[in-house]
Amino acid sequence: MSSSTALAPSTAPNIIQGGMGIGVSSWRLARHVARRGEIGIVSGTGIDSVVVRELQEGDPHDRRQMLADYPDEEIADHLVERFYRPDGLPADEPYDLLNMHPFEPSVRSQRILAAATYTEVRLAAAGHEGMIGMNLLAKLKRYTLPCIYGALLSDIDIVSIGAGIPLEEARQIPKLAAGEPAALRLDVDTSQAPDADDSYAYRFDPADVLDAPPTLDRPLFLPIISSDALARIMDAKLPDRRVDGWVVEGPVAGGHNAPPRNKNYADDGTPLYDERDEADLEAIRSLGKPFYLAGGHGSPEGLRAAHEAGAAGIQVGSLFSLTDESGYPPSTTRRLIRGLHTGEIEVSTEGRVSSTGFPFKVLTADGTLADAEVYERRARICDLGYLREPYLDEEGRLMGRCPAEPVKTYVSRGGAPEETEGRACLCNALMANIGLGQQRGARAEPPLFTGGDALEDLPLGSAEDPQYDADDVLNYLYQDVRPPRVSSPLRRPQPAD
Numbered sequence: 001m002s003s004s005t006a007l008a009p010s011t012a013p014n015i016i017q018g019g020m021g022i023g024v025s026s027w028r029l030a031r032h033v034a035r036r037g038e039i040g041i042v043s044g045t046g047i048d049s050v051v052v053r054e055l056q057e058g059d060p061h062d063r064r065q066m067l068a069d070y071p072d073e074e075i076a077d078h079l080v081e082r083f084y085r086p087d088g089l090p091a092d093e094p095y096d097l098l099n100m101h102p103f104e105p106s107v108r109s110q111r112i113l114a115a116a117t118y119t120e121v122r123l124a125a126a127g128h129e130g131m132i133g134m135n136l137l138a139k140l141k142r143y144t145l146p147c148i149y150g151a152l153l154s155d156i157d158i159v160s161i162g163a164g165i166p167l168e169e170a171r172q173i174p175k176l177a178a179g180e181p182a183a184l185r186l187d188v189d190t191s192q193a194p195d196a197d198d199s200y201a202y203r204f205d206p207a208d209v210l211d212a213p214p215t216l217d218r219p220l221f222l223p224i225i226s227s228d229a230l231a232r233i234m235d236a237k238l239p240d241r242r243v244d245g246w247v248v249e250g251p252v253a254g255g256h257n258a259p260p261r262n263k264n265y266a267d268d269g270t271p272l273y274d275e276r277d278e279a280d281l282e283a284i285r286s287l288g289k290p291f292y293l294a295g296g297h298g299s300p301e302g303l304r305a306a307h308e309a310g311a312a313g314i315q316v317g318s319l320f321s322l323t324d325e326s327g328y329p330p331s332t333t334r335r336l337i338r339g340l341h342t343g344e345i346e347v348s349t350e351g352r353v354s355s356t357g358f359p360f361k362v363l364t365a366d367g368t369l370a371d372a373e374v375y376e377r378r379a380r381i382c383d384l385g386y387l388r389e390p391y392l393d394e395e396g397r398l399m400g401r402c403p404a405e406p407v408k409t410y411v412s413r414g415g416a417p418e419e420t421e422g423r424a425c426l427c428n429a430l431m432a433n434i435g436l437g438q439q440r441g442a443r444a445e446p447p448l449f450t451g452g453d454a455l456e457d458l459p460l461g462s463a464e465d466p467q468y469d470a471d472d473v474l475n476y477l478y479q480d481v482r483p484p485r486v487s488s489p490l491r492r493p494q495p496a497d
């Protein structure tokens, strides 16, 4: 049985619990879903900062136990010695930060990221035989390779990558599994140093992590795409079975969305989608690989419609994001569930808020950056830097800048001032969402929540009882289908495949 027939609709899991960064699709959520025979995906985005902040909070998930098994012992010891605070931090003390991950690779940053990823996947995979995946954003090139390597060392089953065209990533994963060096091209703004060479790549060598990198299993690879055109391009350029299936995500999904194909935006920046943004599922089906539908499919009807369209199942994020098992603190899920049921919180598609330039779904909750007053009051600061984009400064040095950083800084780094308008610091806000926000003097970093359009008709929980768990989501989705028998029908590609 090839991996693609193993994902055939009759036998494949019906449900992928989508990757949700930063830390929303927590190891606990992924583990729970995988235990039920479906696919649980953890997020690699910002995972190094999550781990060092948790260590400073007294290590509530016992990451130290996972680090104790990590083969790069020196970096595991370093993380514990440098960041672990047995009694946690006093409420007004800011977190100690990692050095920002540079565009010119720093082996130390790479080793830390690989180790942090390893702990997340190991926690998610503990105690069951189900499938665990790792989600990454193609836009965040410099984190991808070390993160995938840490995931490979923890025997990850699936890698899923969205927010871009993960063509090169597909080619690099087998190299990493073979213990070979890998590289991803960087799209660098060289306008300030026009004579400089303009071909840059971010490199990662497993031999910098381990003296003798072993041969590791290649995980299944599921790109997240928004159109059949992208699937066709990837299929044509990757003829050698490097893609094992597709997740086809529409613009009503939570998190980032693909920009509208017609490039139409309202005056306030809201993207205006039309029928061209609907993928031709027949065209995707004709490529002969299993596919999952994401974005507004998190219902029994959505699952049925997906099966009728020939999909193996659905990828669901928003409903899972508000479960007891998600990375949000319980007080947050309760507040969001209640607000969604009373109509106080709505879903808005924001064209400018994310520095990635992609539209981003925002929950209009008070006290968050969606509230104009809170947004205005926050002093811009960029100290995590995940969304920085590479540029060459006048001396030809490879640097990074983010349009959500202080406007003056961004402009001094050669950025256009209009690019900064309306941007929010997603890095700090998303850390605040999961209870790991930075303290700045008397103020804490404000959160900013995301969720898909379907949350406006949330079928679970209620204003009076604003709570539900991952089993509630699965049982709701299973209304018309038989739950899987709990032995995973998927099989990873073997070296001979």
Ligand SMILES: Cc1cc2nc3c(=O)[nH]c(=O)nc-3n(C[C@H](O)[C@H](O)[C@H](O)COP(=O)(O)O)c2cc1C
Binding pocket: 017, 018, 019, 020, 021, 022, 024, 043, 045, 135, 136, 137, 161, 162, 163, 224, 249, 252, 253, 254, 255, 256, 294, 295, 296, 297, 298, 315, 316, 317, 318, 319, 321, 450, 451, 452, 453, 454
């Ligand atoms: C809170 C939240 C965070 C998300 N973060 C990511 C992410 O980091 N990477 C990604 O590929 N998709 C992300 N998504 C999208 C989900 O993985 C999933 O594809 C999507 O939520 C499915 O549509 P739905 O929102 O209608 O359930 C996120 C979704 C939510 C709700």
